[in-house]
Amino acid sequence: AEWIGRNNNHVGGNDLLRPTQNPGYFARKEAFIKEFRIHSFNQKSIRAGVRDVREGFATPHAWIRSWDGGWRIKYDGITSKQKHRDIAHAAVKALGLDFGAVDVGEKADGSLQVLEVNRAPGVEGGTIDVYANAIKAWIEGRELGE
Numbered sequence: 001a002e003w004i005g006r007n008n009n010h011v012g013g014n015d016l017l018r019p020t021q022n023p024g025y026f027a028r029k030e031a032f033i034k035e036f037r038i039h040s041f042n043q044k045s046i047r048a049g050v051r052d053v054r055e056g057f058a059t060p061h062a063w064i065r066s067w068d069g070g071w072r073i074k075y076d077g078i079t080s081k082q083k084h085r086d087i088a089h090a091a092v093k094a095l096g097l098d099f100g101a102v103d104v105g106e107k108a109d110g111s112l113q114v115l116e117v118n119r120a121p122g123v124e125g126g127t128i129d130v131y132a133n134a135i136k137a138w139i140e141g142r143e144l145g146e
Contacts, residue, residue, distance in 0.1 A: 002029040013066035030113060032105035035065050037073050038080055038088035039121060041099040041134040044144035045088065047127060048080035049073040075125065087112050095119075099131075 005023025007015040015023075035051040051065045052074035060070030080088075088102035091114045101121030105113045123131060137144050 003027070004029055012068045013061075013064040014068055016064045017061065017066075017068060029063070030105060031063070031107065032113075033108050034106045035115070036080060036084050036104045036106065038084055038102045038104060039099070039127065039130065040085075040088045040092045040102060041131070041144060042138060043089045043093065044134075045080055045085040046134045046144060047075060047130045048078050048084070049075040050078050075127075083112060087114060091117050099134075 003026045004016065005020055006025055006027050007020050008024035010016075037049045037051075038045055039047040050073070051071045053060045054067070054070050054072045057070035065071040084104055084106075087104055091102050092098075092100040095117055097117070097119060099121075101118040103115040103118070105115050107113070121127065134144055
């Protein structure tokens with residue numbers, strides 16, 4: 001496995017796209033066939049997306065699947081499998097959070113790995129409505145999604 005230096009305060013994989021001379025820590029490079037983002041709210045999945053090539057981006061980075069690397073998160077028509085939801089909910093719970101957007105990598109053998117938990121997920125492209133509805137349902141004591 002290849003180990004790569006990272007900055008403590010990295011954003012969007014930019015420290016990988018432009019490697020740092022003084023890394024704050026090292027991360028192991030893994031090979032994923034797909035990456036998902038699962039929005040978990042009180043142990044329920046309220047939205048799921050998959051990394052997809054950004055429109056108009058000719059050659060996305062092969063393994064740095066960030067916006068700056070030519071990738072986006074596609075939500076339209078995406079449903080998550082139970083195993084994706086389970087690992088996302090467990091990651092949010094392990095951090096003592098009530099909600100978060102969990103990036104999950106899937107390897108060729110089907111195994112999953114949590115890449116990160118976003119404690120302040122972006123709320124563009126309809127995500128704000130999903131969170132607003134989840135918060136409203138929680139306040140009203142109603143059940144949420146999956």
